[in-house]
Amino acid sequence: MTGAPLPLTAPGPPPTVVERWRALRRESRADRVYRAVLTAVAWLLPALLLVIAAELVTGAWPALKTFGLRFLTRSIWDPVASEFGVLPLIAGTLYVSAVAMLIAVPLALGIAIFLTEFAPRRLRAPVATLVELLAAIPSVIYGLWGIFVLIPVLRDTVWPLVRPALHWLPFFQGAFYGPSVLAAGVILAIMVLPYVAAVSREVLLAVPAAQREAALALGATRWEAVWTVILPYGRAGIFGAVILGLGRALGETMAVTMLIGNRHEIGLSLVQPGYTIAAAIANEFAEAVTATHLSALVLAGLVLFAITVVINAAARWLIWRVAKGSAAGSAAL
């Protein structure tokens, strides 16, 4: 509110006008109470983040003290001997997520371009809704479908077809029993697809129409306008969308736990079982007996927490740079 006199022309006794003017200019006590309550409630969120971080550090402290930084670089995971290191878990998490992103990103970008550039107008809203519906399916249902539909299809139909052509590659060594990096990666790809697509679409929508029109006016085909002008313009934001999807993939728990096969080893083969940080926590936490084992799992959770916080911050920053000020990414929630 500025202090400029307001053009109040309504008839009435002068005190009323003064009162109205005051109401505009100054906060009453009730206003201050209202604002204080809202502020207090809103700051519960930062408080929650701090409490989460503090609880994780406290819970992880015994393991942190025992293992130190070796925790990150060792490959041993032996609850009986109380020796723990998360290197295979970190490697597995990154590997599965990379596989998922490799599948999901081209598809998601294609969908975003389809929805903003090529789709007939009447198809846009329904297709966008259907793709978003993928994000509404609970993780445990993806896992269930993965166990009883995806794995049998991959194992009995796809694998016999492609094995002769691919079995010499390091990525396809060994027997394929079902639970594997590949199965988990494919499910994960389906799960992050709607997030990457929705944010990319928002970024592409934020590209000024003049950019597109200029390219078309210079004689570019519709595709050339997309490839040479629109995508480069939104590059940072699309990168942000991909990283946001990566953040989701790294922390996804249930579907991966049900499909990855739980093997504490580093391996390149996609058809062999692997393990991720989230899956190890989900599998072992409720059954962990010793204090060290529990603490090691909390420490693994702290590592996951740190990775996802950094990745999310980077993604938000990139998206914010493109769609300045707008609440980027939130539509994908």
Added chain:
Amino acid sequence: MRRRRLGRRIVGAAMTGATYGAAAVALVPLFAILGMLVVKGAGSLDLNFFIKASVPLGETGGGFAHAIVGTLIMVALAAAIGVPVGVGAGIYLAESGGAKAATIVRFVADTLNGIPSIVIGIFAWTWIVRPTGRFSAWAGGIALACILAPIVARTTEEMVRLVPNSLREAALALGYPRWRTSLQVVVRTALPGIVTGCLVALARVAGETAPLLFTALGSLYLSTDVNRAMAALPLQIYSYAVGPYDEWHRQAWAGALVLILLVLALGIVARLVTHRKAYG
């Protein structure tokens, strides 16, 4: 020249086709999953499924009543805690504009949204389960509330922001104090949108499994005691799906069908609420 132009047009057509293909490929798993849920789940849905708790293997007539009740209780707990905090924070974010404090809260809300739900589960365990010494529905509900609140905050903010500023100015010009302007004019106008956001967020937490694994733990008995371990639909689906018995798998599919119907029902109600706003 002409040949080059033809080449460019072919590339354009091919890539346009590829984007159509990408959209089609993405929809295959959607329909495959929904179709499979109906095919495999519908046959096992009968009255017993909704009114009986789990029975030992070998006996017939068991159901998921305990899990359905558990999910409803914990989602209600989460809503009771998470919705007020989320809506309050959302109003704060929208009403304090570009203030620096609001920027921090907004960033924190996004950060909380990005934290894996399993990490929230660990947090609820160290914060509640370990000190109280037992798994409880409380711990599960609070874990879900921690996921719910930041989502609700961000959707509420967006909905409140959509209210035109002229409405706010009009109310202030009529002599409304600020708090009444905010609550009775701005928030009231945005209310259908806020309700929609809350329902969508509730649908999401209703399907969460990871934060309940070591907070509510799961149970095979019908219970409404929030101080004890409690079953939940996603937990029961998980433990039956990874179990070795066909009978369990059959029930897991049926449970999954119920869960997705619950999630979709919340989503449809959410859409109806906003729809009424647009034409009301």
